[in-house]
Amino acid sequence: MAMKEVIREYGVDLSWTKNYAAQLGGYVEGPFIIVPEEIQSGTCYFLAVDEFVTAYVTDVTYNQSIIFHQRNNRDNFLHLHFDFTEGEALVILNDVSEPVGRWKYNLAFMDGCLDSDYISSKDSKNYSIDILISKMELQKLLSAYPQYHDYVNKVFDPQQNTIVRFERSTNKAWFIIEELRQADPHNPLYEILLRGTVYYLLSDYLEQTLNEEMVIEKVVKEDLVAIVDSQSFLIAALKSNFPGIKELSDRAHMSETKYKALFKKITGNTPNNFFLQNKLFHAREMLGAATHTITEVATEFNFTSASHFTDQFKGYYGLVPTDYLNHL
Amino acid sequence: MKEGTLHIKHDFNLTPEWQQAIVDGLGNKLINDKYLIHDGRNATGFSLFLEVMPGLSVLIMDVVYHIDVAFTRVANDDQFYLMYFDLCDEYSTRIVEGVDHKIRYSMKLGMGFMDSSMQSTLIPFPGERYYSLRIFASKQLIKTLVGNYKPADLIENIFDEEKNTLFFYTYVDSASRLLLNELKEKNFSAPSYELLLKGIALKVLVNALKRARILETVVHKMSPADTAGILATAEYMLNDLLMDFPGLEVLAEMAGMSVSKYKILFNKIMKDSPQRFFVKEKLLLAQSLLRGGMFQSVKDVALELGYTKPGHFAAAYKKSFGNLPGNDLVKKL
Numbered sequence: 001m002a003m004k005e006v007i008r009e010y011g012v013d014l015s016w017t018k019n020y021a022a023q024l025g026g027y028v029e030g031p032f033i034i035v036p037e038e039i040q041s042g043t044c045y046f047l048a049v050d051e052f053v054t055a056y057v058t059d060v061t062y063n064q065s066i067i068f069h070q071r072n073n074r075d076n077f078l079h080l081h082f083d084f085t086e087g088e089a090l091v092i093l094n095d096v097s098e099p100v101g102r103w104k105y106n107l108a109f110m111d112g113c114l115d116s117d118y119i120s121s122k123d124s125k126n127y128s129i130d131i132l133i134s135k136m137e138l139q140k141l142l143s144a145y146p147q148y149h150d151y152v153n154k155v156f157d158p159q160q161n162t163i164v165r166f167e168r169s170t171n172k173a174w175f176i177i178e179e180l181r182q183a184d185p186h187n188p189l190y191e192i193l194l195r196g197t198v199y200y201l202l203s204d205y206l207e208q209t210l211n212e213e214m215v216i217e218k219v220v221k222e223d224l225v226a227i228v229d230s231q232s233f234l235i236a237a238l239k240s241n242f243p244g245i246k247e248l249s250d251r252a253h254m255s256e257t258k259y260k261a262l263f264k265k266i267t268g269n270t271p272n273n274f275f276l277q278n279k280l281f282h283a284r285e286m287l288g289a290a291t292h293t294i295t296e297v298a299t300e301f302n303f304t305s306a307s308h309f310t311d312q313f314k315g316y317y318g319l320v321p322t323d324y325l326n327h328l
Numbered sequence: 329m330k331e332g333t334l335h336i337k338h339d340f341n342l343t344p345e346w347q348q349a350i351v352d353g354l355g356n357k358l359i360n361d362k363y364l365i366h367d368g369r370n371a372t373g374f375s376l377f378l379e380v381m382p383g384l385s386v387l388i389m390d391v392v393y394h395i396d397v398a399f400t401r402v403a404n405d406d407q408f409y410l411m412y413f414d415l416c417d418e419y420s421t422r423i424v425e426g427v428d429h430k431i432r433y434s435m436k437l438g439m440g441f442m443d444s445s446m447q448s449t450l451i452p453f454p455g456e457r458y459y460s461l462r463i464f465a466s467k468q469l470i471k472t473l474v475g476n477y478k479p480a481d482l483i484e485n486i487f488d489e490e491k492n493t494l495f496f497y498t499y500v501d502s503a504s505r506l507l508l509n510e511l512k513e514k515n516f517s518a519p520s521y522e523l524l525l526k527g528i529a530l531k532v533l534v535n536a537l538k539r540a541r542i543l544e545t546v547v548h549k550m551s552p553a554d555t556a557g558i559l560a561t562a563e564y565m566l567n568d569l570l571m572d573f574p575g576l577e578v579l580a581e582m583a584g585m586s587v588s589k590y591k592i593l594f595n596k597i598m599k600d601s602p603q604r605f606f607v608k609e610k611l612l613l614a615q616s617l618l619r620g621g622m623f624q625s626v627k628d629v630a631l632e633l634g635y636t637k638p639g640h641f642a643a644a645y646k647k648s649f650g651n652l653p654g655n656d657l658v659k660k661l
Contacts, residue, residue, distance in 0.1 A: 050381065145519050188473050189534050195381065196530025203523035210519065288503075293650045306655075318509035322615070322649055324502040 003119075004039070004066045010112065012054050012077050012132050017046055031191070038063060045185045047194055052137035055198045056130040059181070061123065068118040075113030078138065078155075080131040080205060082107055082169055082177060087124025091166075092117040098166050104228060105166040107173075109205075114164065127181060131198055148210055168228065168266055171274065173204050175281050208268070226252040227266045230259075234275050238282060239302055242275050280316050283309070287325050294321045333396040333451075334370070339404045340444065342385045342464050344377055354397075370395050373457075374516060378525060383408075383466035386529035388511070391458050400449045409470055411463040411536060412440040413500050415508050438500035439536070446495060446552070461508060463533055473537055485547045493550040497562075498599045501539060504532045548596060557583030558590075558597050562605070569610045570634055573603055611648045614641070618656040626653045 006023045009016045021028050026035035033044040042060030049055050083089065085101035091108060092098075093116045098105055101124075110116070112132070120126055139156055142148050169177075180197045183190050230252050237243060248271055249259035263271050283301045286292055292300070298309035314320045336353035339346050344361045351358050356366045364375045373391035380386055415438065442448065444464075452458045471487050485491050500508070507528045514521055561579045579602055580590035594602045614633055623629045630641035630653075645653045 141519055148519065188475060189537060192473065192530050193534045196527045196534065198527070199523045199530065200527030203520040203527055206523065207518065207520040295651070306651075317506050319502070319505060322651075324505075326612075326649070327499045327502045327505070 004064055005069065006066060007069045007071055009072050010056075010070070010077075010079060010130065010132055011072065011074050012052060012134050014046060014048055014054065032185070035060075039066070043185050045190075045194070047191060047198075049195050049198050052134040053198060053202070054132045055194060056132075057180075057185075057194065058126055058128045058130075059185075061125050062120045063122065065122045066120050068120070070114075070116045070118060072112045072115075075111065076135055077112040077132045078135055079110050079112055080107070080133065080202070081110075082129045082131075082173065082201065084127040084174075084177065085120075085124055087126075088119075088121035089124055089126065090119040092119070093164060100166075105168065105224075107167040107169040107205075109165040109167065109209075111164070129177065129180075129198075129201070131201065133202070151210060170204055170208060170268060171277050171281075173201055176200050176204075178281075223254075223262055224266060226254065227259075227262050230263065230271070231267065231274065234271065235278060238275070238279050239300060241302060242272060245271065276312065277316065279303075280313055283313070284317070284324070287321060288328060290325070290328055294325065297321070330396050333398050335398050335400065337400045337402055339402050340387075340410060340462075340464060341404070341406060342379065342383065342408060342466065344379075347377060350399075366391060368394075370397070376516060376522070376525065378522060378529075380526050380529055383469035384529075384533070385464045386525060387462040387464070388516075388525055389458060389460045389462070390512070390516070391452075392456065393452050393454050393458065396451075396454055398449055398451045401447060403445050403447045406444055407467040408444045409465050409467060409494065410440075410442050410444060411465065411533070413461040413463075413504060413508060413532060414438045414440075415459045415461075415500070415505070415512065438505075439498050440496070441498075441536075442495045443489070443493065445489070446493075446555075459508075459512060461511075461529065461532065463529055463536075465533065470537070482547075489549075491549055492547045493555075495550065495555060496597045496599055497559075501535050504535045507531055548592065550593065550596075554583075554585065554593055555597070557585060558593050561590075561594070561602070562598055565602075565606050566609060569606075569613050570632065572634055573606050576602060607644065608648070611645055614645060614653065615649065615656060618653055619658050621658040621660055623657070624660050626657055629653065629657075 006020075008020050008023075017028050017033060021033045021035070024033075024035045024039055026033060026039075028034070031045050031047055033046065035044065040060040040062050042058075044060065045057045047055050081100075083100045083102070083104075083106045087101070089099070089101050090097045091100050091105075093110075093114065097119075098108075100106065100108065100118075112135075135156060139152060142152050176197055180193060183193050230248055233248075233251065234243070245256050245260060249256045252259055254262070260270070263269070263274075267274055269277070279301050283297050286297050286300065287294070294309065295306045298306045301309070303309035303312065310320050310322075313324070317324070334353065336350060338349035338353070347358055347361070347364060350356075350364065354366065354370050356364060356371070358364055362377050364377075366373050371391050371393045373389070375387060375389040375391065377387045378385065467487060471483065475483060486494070511524060511528050514524060561583050564579075564582065565574070576587050576590065579594075580587040583590050583593075585593070591601065594600075594605070598605050600608065610633055614629055617623060617629050617632065618626070623632070626642065627638045630638040633641065635641035642653055649656075
């Protein structure tokens, strides 16, 4: 069967939504793009965050495979794409295909003038946030800072304005998106939460990029796959002890030194810290449900003792779990 | 107010012009209509004011005042609410030597919610870091956002100024404290800071409005005298957590109202009954005393707090925090 093809045009102003909905056999209703069940189940939500920033949240399961041809008619914006798809999804750019999703590249930053294709496989669960930002506005924001002129020149040079970066989002971005994901888009507070999330993500991305803490453009693809696989392994093991660098580097078929250096380069974090931060985030969620005691949470996530858990929690979040629990 | 205090009167607004009164009073610089940078003479630090979206603005203050200063925010008729999130060390104990050499303790509640039509005065302690996020939100916006949670007629009554006064103090919820802790660590002159401030203001607003008890079901119009009376009794209790609960009659008399009215209004403003409020604060104090390494045993802490039976204390503590006081005790060396 031929794959369904859809042409999608993004822009900071929302004029694209109607045509896009129509191509999927659907329609626009309030902030939602409603699409027939035979194509997808779930919700698509768009929002003009302000005059210069637009956000589009996709939370769907595809009931058939679709290829989206991204053909923007305007080049006055930049496109930041966070992707947490479980299942197969690919971005094709200049005939090169890159796997995207929760355990692949999960962050892409590209110039609005570029054409790309996005393939979603049947049964894949897509969760993604697209943020479209006015180039002029970003340029204006950065022009006040002489130390970033090089960066501005690189991004906004009309001769080579073909910026594309495939990256991995920070842990913090992932946590903040996870909170949005749990909210109900039909609640009036959702709009406020999405605005807040988008500003937070932009701030986090800008901070990372400007400090160039995580540049993975120059990483060999096999290495990237190995490290991301390692991250996925660590997340699955959150309720056990830290597996140890030896075991992790063996699994990744690398020396310990190379493994540690690459992990840091790709995730901006040490393996140990990555593991701990994710443990603490999930422990915090469990505390938030207010159904478990601190000791139970500490045991669940395999901290050696409640007081060890308390120390780690305090160190990362700046307050102790009891205070957290008492003031939910 | 102490003699020699610099008294600055100002109002707040959803748009930036209100900052001029602060500039005139403290003699500092206002940059781009949003950054107030203190030059170190009267104060050190900064504040930043941003319009986040229509009907919503945010102010972040991170200031140490070097002089005695009082800020009176005069009432204004613009239709908006003010939300304060103060990140002082809520649980750290301020120990003040009282006149009779008795040790006194006092604590602060971190979050306040009030109508722009009420006047209020802030007197920061000179020399202490004052870190506060304030959200200004139009009444229309807040009403729309909570509209789904409660029946329409109740919403009408809650937001009807003739029938109800929205005004209360409570703690800062945990999720918001984490966000504020994060913001506190950031460099305010980085290009990503304004975006972060907007993001955090919006998320903190969502957290506040999601809290079940925050917009009450007790609809009651309060006079300024009622409000002042209730706050005076809360302060009275906070200033001496070592005493026994003074009793509702005493407190109601202090507030100048009947016991039944006192109970209703106290609950409306402090989001708890007077007795529970007192016990909760006492136990939070107990927790910081236990952890403070100032006492030899749980019994000593219990006695300090006026519990004659350590067993009662332990039971109340366990009920509140889920573990026995012995688990939190850091012994005096």
